[in-house]
Amino acid sequence: MAFNLLPFAQDWRQSHLGRLLGHAMRRFDARVLALMAQHMDAPLALSNLAARDKVSAAHIHITRHLPLQGARLNELATMAGMSKQAMGDLVNQCVAWGVVRREDDEGDARAKRIVFTETGLSWLKAFEAAIAQTEEEFRQEVGVDVATVVSLGLEAYAADWR
DSSP: OOOOOOSSOOTHHHHSHHHHHHHHHHHHHHHHHHHHHHOTTSOHHHHHHHHTTOSOHHHHHHHHHOOTTOBOHHHHHHHHTOOHHHHHHHHHHHHHTTSEEEEEETTEEEEEEEEEOHHHHHHHHHHHHHHHHHHHHHHHHHOHHHHHHHHHHHHHHHHTOO
16 A cells, blocks of 8 residues: 655755754854864864864864863763763874873873863864854854844753753
């Protein structure tokens, strides 16, 4: 027996808020990475990796979430909403690239903290500038009033998450 499609519009599947937010986030992150690849404060090796699409939005999770004083792997994974294993893979890559390092945790001799290196702090500075420029481009594209409403709405919506 053949399955009949429901007799109503299904446009909502492609245009619902969650899908639009996902597309917007991917566009935003791609622009941030492109700007970071060109930023004078970004370490040359990392700029080259970003320019060749070797640095992904997933790597930005470390940049977004790692506190300046560092964090344990499980804390960083929780902040980023990722599994410990997935974050561990990202941290390993970022250690190899010189963005972060593992150091002994003073509060627990068995634990390690993930901290930014000097290279990582330069990368973070480039990230800050890229975020600011991308947000400004968003304001220019949609208008200041719309950008403000979007920002306030997303802030309110995300406030109750977790």
